[in-house]
Amino acid sequence: MSGAGAREAVFPTRQVLGQMKSKLKGAQTGHDLLKRKSEALTKRFREITRRIDEAKRKMGRVMQIAAFSLAEVTYAVGGGNILYQIQESAKQARFRVRTKQENVSGVFLPAFESFTTEGNNDFGLTGLGKGGQQVQRCRETYARAVETLVELASLQTAFVILDEVIKVVNRRVNAIEHVIIPKTENTIKYINSELDELDREEFYRLKKVSNKKERDAAAADVEREAQKKKDDSSDEDNVDEEGRMQTKDLLGDQDNEDVIF
């Protein structure tokens, strides 16, 4: 009955019943759609985690190669001075990233894209004395390594955002499935039972009324019959001395006084 489970605080009327039914339908459609969205996102999510795993391993190798090329530089230049020199001469980033968006079932996933600005070169004079070739090679190696890192970073960002979005979507799916739909169903059940109750009440009342009417009619009949008999018996008395029968008022409004305007 209406006591079982939570329901919305509504008046049990037919209009509200209609509203609740359309709400239930909407909730079911939304549930289906969200479920599908969640599945699509999860599929993407798994793909991304797999790629992250691969990219992390690749990064390990790439960074190793890059570190080796840097060791070559220090060896060729001879002395740790070059490292300090490089740190001090860094002024403007040549290697930058920009973000672009990718749409996965309504979720915008930002992806980093690396680009190099032309023109400014902070390390133009680095390794001028000796080891210039090694410095050049090292820069290229590291540029490739950083590209790998940027790729990995965009995967990771997508991972973090997708993780969050999937959580939100799943929470919604569960809320609709376990809270909203049962609640609406309960409300519909409550309204139906309440309306049935009203119907029964109405039917009973009508029956009562018609019974009463019948009884009243029967009583009136009996009375009329008695009246008639009485009238018949007194008709003889109503014959006046001229022998005329006093006519009875046919309209039956002998009690009403005549209205005179």
Place this chain on the structure above:
Amino acid sequence: MAAPPSAYKDRQFLAVIGDEDSVTGLLLAGVGHVTDPPDSQRNFLVVDQKTENSTIEAAFDRFTQERKDIAIVLINQHIADKIRHRVDTYTAAFPALLEIPSKDHPYDPEKDSVLKRVRRLFGE
């Protein structure tokens, strides 16, 4: 839900926290950037034996929270270990935090905060 475009539109630099070799290499690739004076800030921090953990944390906070122009923070894994609690609790999408191997410390996937989350999600 997903971050609005304004959260990452202006982010275009990479930041590095690492030992001397890693930082130098990445600087050679051209990621280094010093903002205009008077408050010139570098987007890299060289960590050696003498660097205090508080300095690393301050740099980490600066790169992840204060500066809005950094898209990716690269941090050496052995340095991330020093401030592991900070790295593990960092969950924001921007800037992306990436643990990278260094010359002396080979990459260990077991320690990586993101890979840990991956594994936890798949119940391994």
